[in-house]
Every structure is written in C-alpha cells, then in structure tokens.
Amino acid sequence: VANQRLVEFKEAFLELHSYEQAQIYYDLAPETRHVVIGILTDDELAEVFDALEEEPAAISELLEEMSPRHATHILNKMFTDNVADILGEMDADEVATYLSLMPKDDANELRQLIEYDDETAGALLATEYLAIDPNYTVGEAMQYVKKEANEAETIFYLYVVDEAEQLVGVVSLRDLLTHPDALPITEITNTRVIAAHPADDQEDVAMTMRDYDFMALPVTDHANHMIGIITIDDIVDVIDEEAASDYSGLAGVDVEIVDISPLAAAKKRLPWLIALLFLGMSTASLISHYEALVSQAAILAVFISLITGTAGNAGTQSLAVAVRKIALNEENPLWKVILTEITIGLLIGVITGVTIFLIVGFWKANWFLGLAIGISMMAAITVANLAGSLIPMGMNKIGVDPAVASGPFISTLSDLTSVLIYFSIAQIFLSNFVNQH
Template identity: 55%
Template sequence: MNETDNLKQNMITALEGQKKAAFRSQFLELHFYDQMHLFTTLSGQQRQIIYRFLTPKELGDMFDEFAVDETTVIDYLKEMTPQLAATVLSEMYTDNTVDILGQMEKSDLATYLNLMPKDEIPEIRKLLNYDDKTAGALMTTEYVAVDQSKTVSTAMQIIRHQAENAEIIYYLYVLDDAQNLIGVVTLRDLLVSDKRTEIRSIMNPNIYSVLVDDDQEDVAQKVREYNFLAVPVVNQTGHMLGIITVDDIIDVIDEESAEDYSGLAGVNVDDTKESPWLAALHRLPWLITLLVLGMSTASLINHFDSLVSQASILAVFISLITGTAGNAGTQSLAIAIRKISVENDRKIWRLISNEVLTGALIGIVTAVVITIIVGVWKQNFILGSVIGISMLVAIIVANLAGSLIPILMDKIGVDPAVASGPFISTVSDLTSVMIYFSIAQLFLNYLV
C-alpha cells in the first residue's frame, strides 16, 4: 500500500470513528480536486458524516471541482438537507452553481433558489437565461474591478477585500462611471507601480473581450490564441458583465473535442456508462440511416450488373477502391473539422485546394502501385490501368467531399462533426462505385 492509499485509509478510519478533528486536519490539507476524488469513492453513509464534518464553504470548494455535466453532483446534493444543499451552492463560484442548477428539474431548481440568499438570486436567474454554449452561460460574475480614477494603493486594498470571493485576482478590470470596460491592469502592474499612481495611467486600454452571445468555441479560440488566464465578457454597448476563466475554457476544449470525435465515430464517446440496451438504442438510428445510404451503393452496383456479367473480374476490386477512397475521405474530414475550429475563412478555403492536391498526389502514387500489381497479377495492364485511374479519381473526389461537406455544413450553421466518418465513407462508396464502373465501361472491349 503506497502513501496515498495509507492517507486515504487513515481518513476513512477517522471518518468512521467519528473523529472529526483528525479527519478535518488530513482532509483539508488535500487539494480540492483530491478531496473531490476521495469523496466520490465513499459510501452514502460515509458521505453523510462528511456533510456534518465540513462547513458549507468547505463543501462548496470541493464541489467546484466536479465536472458540471456529471449528474452525480445533483444526486450528492439531494443527499443533503435542502437548506444545506442550497448553502453549498451559494458558496460555490457562480458559473458552477448556474451550470448545476441548469441541469435540475424545475421543482428542484425552485426549491434551492428559494433557500439561497436573496441577494444572489437575481444574478443567478440572469445567468440561467443565457443560451447554452455561449459566453454568457460560461461566465462568472466574481471578478475584481476598479474605477480608473483610483490609485494603486486603493486598488490593492480592493483586491485584498475581494480576493477570497473572486475567481481570479491577476487581472483587475477598469470601468468607467457607466460600468463600461475601458481597460485592464495586471497584478504585476500594481506591484511595480508607485502606490500614489492613478489606475488610468498604468491600465492597458487595448482590451480583448468577448460578447455575451458569442459561441463558446469562439471564446475558447481567443483564449487559446492569446494565452489569457481570463477573458472579460461584455454586452453590445461594452458594459462589463463577467469573466470567463481558463479552467472553464479547458472544459470547453475538452467538450468540443469529444463532440468532434463523436462525430467522426458516429457515436457519443461520453456515454461510457450506458447499458448495452441504451447504447444500442442511441446508435441504431444513425446506423439505419447509413444502411439506407448503403443500399444506394448496392442499387448502383445492380445498375451495372450487365457490365459485371461481361467482365466479372471487375467485382474483385470493388471493395479495394471503395475502401481506399473511404479512408482518404475520412482523413480529409478529420483535417477539415480541426481547421474549421482554428482557422479563418481564407485559410479554410485554401484547405479545400490543399486537400484536392493532396488527394491527387496520393492518388497518383497508389494508382501507379495498383496498376503494376494488378497488371502483373492478372497479366492485363489495361485492367490494372482501369483500377489505377478509378482509384486516382475516387481518392480526389473523396478528399474533396471530406473537406467540402463539413465546411458547407459550418456555413449553414450545422455542426460539421455531423459529417461523421461513417457518413463520409458511405458517400465515398457511392461515388467510387460510380467512378469505377463508368471508367471500366469505356475500356470494356479490352476487359472481356
């Protein structure tokens, strides 16, 4: 048993032995994340003891570490008395509180809001009204702000006074009399400046902010580009509404990556705890749709039945061409979805030409290789050339589709991840078969 396991066992022993002081001395030395991790391993009976041993503020600090999309957080709150749960929620950072409340049933939401401090309710209700996955839904209102006419000395006093409740104190946001954002000062600026200096003389007026209705992915991109610890959120008139901190941005990046991967696979990769029945139920509609699309490919092959009857050797290479084109299309799709999230329009459209050129280069190499292999294997270089040319054209078309379809989807406001790998593969199958048999028909006299 390692040191971590020993510590955990000692805390559990103190917990079950009702040794409050011993448990608190060890538990509160842990990082909030480690507290949360230990908490999730305990039984319901052990958690009930923790609810008595810790203050609402200490519980709130720990609950801030939970992923907001975990339904277990709501289950844990329901283990407490409604009053304790409401107090814990009020002790958490506002953005996390709002995220949890937003997942609750309306009856539970009303119960907790009625029990929370009255002065916090208007702010929480306002944040609950912002659309999901926007800057407004991500932001917290716990930031440090100062008037431009204040001195460095006064600003430091404000930071000391608000530091305990603020989510981040490295940035001090400068507001005018109308509470509009006009500048920002870092803690470093304050520390190196004379205490009598006015804030307006040391603030940076070049502010990078986001609008309250901006998509969370655009916000994440800005934070990633400029390496911000936090970014301010304003309305259309520049009125300061809140901030979004980098820890929330990390969650957004993780969420968006999971969505993109889900799209490529055609499944929800976050549903790792689903039962086989539910997993099958969620996956079947997509697979049935692909099955119908696959029937189009089968119908197309049937349309060329007479061609296959005259040159049966063509049937041998159908899966080779469709499989290679499908793989190439999926690769282009992955590149396109990634580029859409990080590039501007000009670079995205350059992506299409790059992918077509890449497809042409790959197609030429594979066409030459397969032409030689089939020509030597079947002693028929005309057949090898038909296979090679078909593969060249099919790969180019697949690369074009893999890059163009998600871009078009993004332009019309549809999540490009919907253009998943299975979907692109099925489309590639359809186009590849059409290309293959159309080219083969031109050389039929040499294949019979």
Template identity: 45%
Template sequence: MELDNEQQVQQAVHALTDLLENGQDDDFMTEFMTLHDFEKGQVYASFSKNIREVAWRVMDDETLATVFDNLEGDAEEVVDLLQEVPPQKGANILVEMFADNEADLFQAMPARLASTYLALMPDREAQEIRNLIKYEDQTAGALMATEYLAVAAGSVVKDVLAQVKKQAEEAESIIYVYVVDEKHRLVGIVSLRDLLTHPDEMTIESITNTRVISVKAGDDQKEVAQVVADYNFFAIPVTDDDQHLLGIITVDDIVDVIDEEAVEEYSGLAAVDVSDTDDSPWHSALKRMPWFLALLVLGLISVALVASFEHTIRQAPILAAFIMVIAGIAGNAGTQSLALAVRHFGSSTDKSFWKNLISELLSSFVLAILAGVVLFGFVFLWQDNEGLALAVALSATVAILLSALLAYLVPAALRKVNLDPALVNGPLVQTVVDWAAILVYFGIATSMLNEFIGK
C-alpha cells in the same frame, strides 16, 4: 513506487471513511482539508452514500462548495449529489460556489428544483443566477464567472492592492484587475504584476492597458477558446454590446471547452459518444444501435449499386476483385479530408474557404496520382492487361478526388445552414463515398470494357 491519482484517491477514501465511522470528525476535517481541491471532489464522489450523509453534516458550506466546484462528470450527476443534502443546505452550498459552476447546475436542474433553490437563496444571489442562466448554452455568457476584481478609474495603486486583498478570497482569478468607469464600462486591464511593481501613489490610469481584448456574452464558446489560445490569456473579460463588464472566463474553463469540443468532434467522426467510457456494455450498445442500424441499411444500398452493374461484372468478373480496394481507399481519403474540414470550420484561420478547399484538393490529387500509379503497376503485373490496369488506376484516382471534395463540401453546406460540421461522422461519409466510388469505378470500367475484355 509512486501511486497514481486513482490509487491515492482510493487510499484517501478508505482512511477518511474509517475516521468518520469511528466518530473522529475533527481528524476527518483535518485530513480532508489537506487534499487538493480537485481531490476533494473526487474523494467526496467516491464515498458511499451512507458516508456522504455523515460527511456533509461534518463539513461547513464553504468546504462543500469547494467540493461541488470540483466534482467531475455530467452536471445532472452533480445535481443528484446535491439533492442528498437538505434543500436549505443545498441552497447555501450553491451560494458559496463560483457563479459559472453554479449556473451550470441550475441549467441541468428540473425547473421545479431550480425554483426551490432560488426561493431559499438570498435575493441578490438568486437574481445573479437568473441573469446567468438566461444565456444560451455554449456561449460566453453561460461560461463566465461573476467573481472578478474590478476597480474604479482614478484609484491609486495602494488602494487597488487593498481591494485585491479584500476581494481575493471570493474572486475566481486575481491575475488581472479590471478598470471600469462610473457606468461599469470596461476601460482597461491591469495585471497583478504591474500593481506589485509600481509605487503605491501612482494612479491606476498610468499603468492601465487600455487596449482591451474582450468577448461578448453571446459569442460561441469555441470562438472564445480560440481568442484565449491566440493571446495566451489566463482570463478574458465578457462584456455586453455597450462594453459593460459582465464577468470573466478563466483558462480552466477554456480547457474544459477545448476538451468538450474535441470529444464532440471525435464522437461525430466516430459515430459514437467517446465521453461515456464507464458505460455498461448493454447501455453502450443501445446508444450506438441507431447509427449502427442506419449504416447497415445504407450499406445495403452499396450492394444494390454493385448489383446494378451485374452485366458489366458478368463480362469481366475480375472487376469484382477490386471493388473493396477502390471503395476502401476512397473512404479513407474522405475520412481524412473530413477530419481536416471539421478542424478548419471549428477554428479561426486566416485562410478562406476556397483557399482551404483548393489546398485539400491539391493534397488529395498528389495522393490520388500515387495510388493510381501503384494500382496500375500492380494490376498490370498481375493480370498483364494494360486496359484493366488503366481502368482500375483511373477509377482510384477519380474516386479519391471525388471523396475529398464531398468530405469537404458537406461540412461546408452544414455550416451555411448554421449546423455544426461535426454532425457529419466518419462512417456516414465513408458510406456515401463508397457509393460514389462504386459508381465511378463501374462507370469507368463499363466505358472501357472493350479495352480489356479478352486480353
């Protein structure tokens, strides 16, 4: 039976721990280096603190950089692990890491700790980090790596291949080679395949693709991810406004962005941080409590709205039986429309806002008519009251359409004021839709009382 990843990691942790405890440092390094880079990060993080203190003394800076490049979890947690080693060794590890991962850690550090590491690093590397951490979080600049393959226009294939071999170990990706002019402006891209399949003496210009798809350093990471997904790139160059090549974003970072955005949107829709799967019950409850209490208070407003129609309910008590049905079906429709709206605003699409809105309203109209017909038939057969059946069916139809409209317009309004549409969460929308459904239901029922009272 094949072991899953977690079991394999735990087996490796136990075996490597035994080697360190028995003083078999060379055997430890031999076994550790057989692990995949991703597993190295997992295993190192799974060591006890005492074992990590032995492990980092055995490993060289380059190996530790690979470990820290592949550590999962929040950047703050990785910084805590980095602080277990002496400051100078920590600075050496940071220098050996890929620049984008290094920048993530610096952005997560307290200012004093970041200053300490920068002071211990060579001036050139320290300046590169200062240049990277100036970019806002969740932008292309904050995401990019500065280890890439760039060659001068005018080179020949043979010389470029020699450069690729020389720089390949340090570059984050060697799939693409970027051609730059004397001012380091991006003029084209050559794939590694093109280099390997053309004669050595051929000039690089003759095989360069000059139709460059790039992103700006200030572009939002969601837009960058969409471009990479649309074009199926393995990496995309990042430039400034004058087309100077600043760095590259590789597909593994894009996968992280897509996962991060998906978690963020799902967390918004659920009103809970779904990324914290390992939280203790108490900590999880504390974090969810503010929204929980807020929604409880908002729910009491629904009670007040129902109470305001006490006179109507007193005249036709049967109306109370359908409150939950009307509010529930409108809330479900609103949550579905909200999910589609957030998805639409979170990705590029050729459709205009109005075209998407009309499309969603048409879909909701079909569902609303279906719900109305089903409710009319059920109520009529149950109560043998055509007026009551019509009031309930009409209320459901209008409530569904109104909830779809609200769920689509609220994220649009947030986007207009430069706020993330994912800030609107499902429970909040469902509560607001409940209010609208209650008002619609009792408004229609009150106006049609004479149609079904006493029948």
C-alpha cells in the same frame, strides 16, 4: 465513523486538495456522506462542490441529499458559473425552489446566467471578479484585493469599471505589486481591453485566451457593461471537450463517455451504424444493377473493395483537414477550396492510379483491366476528396457542426460514388479486357 475518528477524518480531509476532497466525497456511501455533511462548514462543502464543476448533474443529485435550505446556502457560496451549470441540469420547479430561498440579487443574477446558451461565453462566465474604481491609487487597489481575495474566482486581474458600470481598463496584479502605493491606478491601467460577449462561441474564446496567454477574459455586453469573467481553468476544460467532440465526430461515436456497460455502448454506436447501413444499401443496389456485368467478368468483383477502400481513406484525410481548417477559422473562398482539393485529389489519384495500373497489369497480365481500374481509382479518389472537403464546409455554412460529418459517413458515401465510377468505366473497357482475359 466513530466520534473520535470523525475529528481525525475531518482534519485529514481538510488537508487534501479540493479536487481530492471532491473525489472522496463523491465516492462515499450516501449514509457516510450524510455524516460528512454534518461536520463540514458550508464554505468547506462549497469548495468540494466547486471542485466537482465538470459534473454538474452529479452535484445536483448530491444537493438533493441535503435540505433545500442547506443546499441553497452552499450554492450561494459557490462560484456563479458552476451554480448556473448545476441549475441548468435541474427541473424547472427544483430551480424555482432554490432560487426562492436565495437573496433576491443572487437569484436574479443566476436567472440571467441560466439563460445563456450552452457552449457560449455566457455559459462559462462567473461574476466573482475584482472591479475597482478608476480613481483608486495602487495602494487602495491593493487593499481591495486583500479584502476580496478569498471571494474572487481570480485575483490576477482587476477590472477598472466606471460609474456607468462600463469596463474601461484592466490592471494586472503583477503591475499592482511592482508600482508604488501612491500612484493613480490610471497610470498602470491597460485601456486596450480584449473582451468577449456572452453569445461568443466558447471555441473562439478559448482560441483568444490560448493565443494571448490570458489567465482570465472579461465578458461585456454590447454597451460595454462588465458582466463577468471567464477563467483559464474553464478554458482548459473547453479545449478538452471540443477536442473530444471533433474526435467523436470523425469516428462516428461519442467517445466522451467511456466507462459504460457493453449494452449501453452498443446502444450508442448502433444508430450511426444502422443509418450508414441504409446508405450502404444504395451502394449495394447500384452494384445490383451491374450484376450482369459481374457475371461476364467476375474479376471486377476483385477490385471493388480496393477502390472503395482507397477512395474512402482519401476522403477521410480530406475531411479531417477540412474540419481542422474550419476549427481554426482558416476558411478560404469556395472556388479556391474546390480548386485546391481537385488538384490534391488529382495528384493523389494519378499516382495511386498509376501504381494500381502497374500492379494489376503485371499481376493479371491484363493492361486494359489495369487501365480501367487505374482510371476508376483516380476519379473515385478525386470525388471522395472533394466530398470530404465540401460536405463539412457546407454544413458549417448552414450552421451545423461540421464534426458530425463523420469519417464513416464520408467513407460510406464515397463507396457509392466510387462504385458508380468504377462500373461505369469498367463497362466502357469491358470488351477490351474481357477479350484479352
């Protein structure tokens, strides 16, 4: 990039939206990036990095291309929620270096932010919010907004904080704009504030903001001291992330990282498959016990995959509904879930069982075989249905993310119970349908 063209480049670059700037910056060769670093101000670079917020690990690598002092200046100009995410990706000594170069207050604030657990409200909060005194007038508040607008992460809400640092109310910019300057701010303050606490689950925060159509939510500690805000753009990312994680859970594979080499992809998928292979081995060894039975009636082998497959499908459906219910916090008492799922299982099982009884009866002209398979199907579906609901519920109770009870796990487990049910029932009916056969 020659000197004249550098000026042109800078001009064109700054015309772009920060998201586009970030994509370009990230795709440059390190040497070119070095040149770009030289022509952009710290504020401009901070904006580029803020737009890369979804990739904190990438930012931490980009920062290593600069001197620690320069990098610290940029971090100081970024939003604190993003800075905390980036520091969270670094080694302890790197973090110490950056923090030591910062003003003491900023460093302390960040030290506290890094402490919050992942996937909580604390991990999402930024401290760049607009706080006003309860004694302000509308006009004074407006002056304050104008002064601070460029520093704040959002200007749509002003948080009314008293001298004890406690959050006492919220004023919307819309109300500020539509009321006369002389009016005391208390007249348009909403004192019924809905706030999150730092330890709140990010999914619950997302649900609240979605339901209330909030653009930002304040975060307070248990003494109602204002700590920071969570903005809607981060919540959009949370909803996306949680959806991908539920989806990954159901499929038994992490779908978040899609653009990887076949080797890396195989490495990610294999652990689950091999674990399930061993679970599948118990099904195999169970069937192995019935080998003599199969020798007598090879026809039994014909329906193994039909019964395990159908029960597995029913179990997967039931699992998905249960995981969704848990995500929506629509949990019912245990006895009610069991009763409901047994009812659904029996309804589905009876209809599917009768269908297969008729098919097998006509196809093989063997009504006892049809009966054995019909009853097995009904029982296997009911059990799979129950397992599909109870396992994620149980996991949720003991604090494990129910999404890890994947579809493949439920269907492999249901193979085991289905085969057990099938051969037990087949054995009872054996004399009938083998004679007839």
